[in-house]
Amino acid sequence: MSDLPYPEHLRTLVEEYLEGLRFGAGGPMDRLGEAMRYSLLAGGKRIRPVLTLATVESLGRPLPPALPTAAALELIHTYSLIHDDLPAIDNDDLRRGKPTCHVVFGEDVAILAGDGLFAEAFSLILERQEGSAGLKVAILAEIARATGVGGVVGGQYIDITSSDAGIVDLRQMHALKTGRLIEAAVVCGGLLGGLNGDSLRPYRAFAAELGVLFQIVDDILDVTGSDQQLGKTPGKDSQAGKATYVTQFGLRRARELADEARVRTEVCLPRLSGRITGLRAVTAYVAGRES
Amino acid sequence: MSDLPYPEHLRTLVEEYLEGLRFGAGGPMDRLGEAMRYSLLAGGKRIRPVLTLATVESLGRPLPPALPTAAALELIHTYSLIHDDLPAIDNDDLRRGKPTCHVVFGEDVAILAGDGLFAEAFSLILERQEGSAGLKVAILAEIARATGVGGVVGGQYIDITSSDAGIVDLRQMHALKTGRLIEAAVVCGGLLGGLNGDSLRPYRAFAAELGVLFQIVDDILDVTGSDQQLGKTPGKDSQAGKATYVTQFGLRRARELADEARVRTEVCLPRLSGRITGLRAVTAYVAGRES
Numbered sequence: 001m002s003d004l005p006y007p008e009h010l011r012t013l014v015e016e017y018l019e020g021l022r023f024g025a026g027g028p029m030d031r032l033g034e035a036m037r038y039s040l041l042a043g044g045k046r047i048r049p050v051l052t053l054a055t056v057e058s059l060g061r062p063l064p065p066a067l068p069t070a071a072a073l074e075l076i077h078t079y080s081l082i083h084d085d086l087p088a089i090d091n092d093d094l095r096r097g098k099p100t101c102h103v104v105f106g107e108d109v110a111i112l113a114g115d116g117l118f119a120e121a122f123s124l125i126l127e128r129q130e131g132s133a134g135l136k137v138a139i140l141a142e143i144a145r146a147t148g149v150g151g152v153v154g155g156q157y158i159d160i161t162s163s164d165a166g167i168v169d170l171r172q173m174h175a176l177k178t179g180r181l182i183e184a185a186v187v188c189g190g191l192l193g194g195l196n197g198d199s200l201r202p203y204r205a206f207a208a209e210l211g212v213l214f215q216i217v218d219d220i221l222d223v224t225g226s227d228q229q230l231g232k233t234p235g236k237d238s239q240a241g242k243a244t245y246v247t248q249f250g251l252r253r254a255r256e257l258a259d260e261a262r263v264r265t266e267v268c269l270p271r272l273s274g275r276i277t278g279l280r281a282v283t284a285y286v287a288g289r290e291s
Numbered sequence: 292m293s294d295l296p297y298p299e300h301l302r303t304l305v306e307e308y309l310e311g312l313r314f315g316a317g318g319p320m321d322r323l324g325e326a327m328r329y330s331l332l333a334g335g336k337r338i339r340p341v342l343t344l345a346t347v348e349s350l351g352r353p354l355p356p357a358l359p360t361a362a363a364l365e366l367i368h369t370y371s372l373i374h375d376d377l378p379a380i381d382n383d384d385l386r387r388g389k390p391t392c393h394v395v396f397g398e399d400v401a402i403l404a405g406d407g408l409f410a411e412a413f414s415l416i417l418e419r420q421e422g423s424a425g426l427k428v429a430i431l432a433e434i435a436r437a438t439g440v441g442g443v444v445g446g447q448y449i450d451i452t453s454s455d456a457g458i459v460d461l462r463q464m465h466a467l468k469t470g471r472l473i474e475a476a477v478v479c480g481g482l483l484g485g486l487n488g489d490s491l492r493p494y495r496a497f498a499a500e501l502g503v504l505f506q507i508v509d510d511i512l513d514v515t516g517s518d519q520q521l522g523k524t525p526g527k528d529s530q531a532g533k534a535t536y537v538t539q540f541g542l543r544r545a546r547e548l549a550d551e552a553r554v555r556t557e558v559c560l561p562r563l564s565g566r567i568t569g570l571r572a573v574t575a576y577v578a579g580r581e582s
Binding site: 108120149 | 314315319320322323324327377380397398400402403405406407409411413414417418423424427428431435436438439440441442443444445447448451452460463464
């Protein structure tokens with residue numbers, strides 16, 4: 001399974017779409033738009049939009065109409081990274097192998113660039129996503145919930161307070177901080193592919209397991225990876241006294257937990273309909289990032 | 292006209308609705324929710340949601356169904372204040388007469404509290420606003436546009452760079468930073484009252500003039516007001532070398548400009564349909580804040 005190549009055709013679609021986005025109509029906001037594009041176009045595997053497209057593909061639907069929603073998820077992910085990296089939060093100066101937004105553009109501009117990406121993500125779906133108003137409302141509700149207190153923001157909050165709190169519930173923290181947006185990416189793909197209600201359930205289950213797998217591997221890479229491999233400063237989380245799978249369980253047990261999570265994710269795959277090669281390939285990539 | 296009392300019945304409706312909101316389902320996110328509520332419930336005239344309700348009222352529609360959207364506008368306004376007050380941006384420690392969010396909860400929590408309020412504002416409309424999916428999409432599109440690069444965030448960006456830029460276009464900056472959300476508040480009221488397309492135009496025109504009036508008076512108060520009157524530190528903008536109506540035109544001319552803006556706003560009022568007492572009263576309040 002780990003021989004499956006990453007679905008580069010999906011990543012290319014995402015990348016080209018993102019490169020075509022402009023923020024601000026010129027004039028005094030040019031540099032703000034530049035800061036937003038700097039972080040947005042810094043590369044990365046584009047796992048969230050690729051998951052959306054892979055889900056749409058598995059359901060036999062055309063991909064280009066799904067791009068506004070897929071891209072919006074990457075805008076939101078980038079916004080959360082920019083704010084996460086700020087001096088007041090993680091204080092990281094390296095991300096995706098490049099100096100972070102606040103290092104290049106200043107802290108004030110970085111805060112606003114994150115805020116701007118969040119708002120523009122919603123506009124992208126509202127103004128460019130094809131489909132009924134009902135479909136847009138379903139997509140937006142999923143994304144708003146995944147980014148709020150019961151999602152990314154809540155998870156980041158638990159993360160920044162985890163060094164004081166002693167043992168935290170790692171699974172809950174990651175389910176919110178990382179898992180919830182990964183789940184939204186798959187669910188939005190399902191919605192765009194014509195699913196709803198109960199038919200989305202196996203997709204949520206798959207995405208939840210994939211999110212756990214993603215985070216355990218991320219914690220392992222934080223201590224075993226080089227900054228080149230990670231594109232961010234390694235060892236930050238463990239040095240900051242933050243709770244990670246490695247600090248709580250040790251490296252060896254964390255690797256076992258990653259393997260268990262991979263198996264649980266793979267078990268979910270056959271329950272999805274259609275041609276799931278793309279989703280299988282993303283799973284393989286997420287599981288194999290350590291090697 | 293200045294004898295018209297502020298529409299306290301609308302403010303009370305908003306206040307009670309906001310007080311009923313909870314963020315986070317208990318547990319580890321409690322203090323994040325507390326930080327969000329701390330800033331949200333710090334008082335204020337609630338001009339934006341009151342404008343939404345006054346517009347709905349003028350069109351003869353019931354008010355309670357409009358509360359989720361009206362409240363969402365106040366969540367967004369509060370989020371923009373929290374981020375605006377951060378040390379990296381305006382570095383203000385007083386807002387609405389109380390220590391700012393980052394002073395009480397720390398900078399990291401304040402950033403996340405702002406992010407959380409923004410996301411929860413969208414969820415509020417998506418999950419609690421009555422009406423068709425088409426109505427929700429129209430409301431959300433208006434709000435997303437008003438908060439993005441062509442709105443609040445873009446205006447804040449011009450504001451933080453205005454001390455370097457020499458003479459900036461004050462009207463453009465304020466149209467984005469303050470005016471666009473005030474416009475959205477009135478337009479959302481119009482949408483909730485059954486208007487759309489061309490019938491919204493006179494409402495946009497009124498709100499645009501009201502936004503300009505609001506900002507000129509705000510700039511005058513920055514130099515003439517006490518911190519008790521303002522609820523924030525006076526003189527911040529002029530001390531920071533920022534472009535304001537007073538720094539660019541002097542206090543006397545700024546007062547004339549405010550008076551001209553008031554007249555232009557009042558001229559727009561009779562073009563609106565229905566019982567516009569509430570909108571007239573908000574205009575009177577905005578114009579008269581200085582006295």
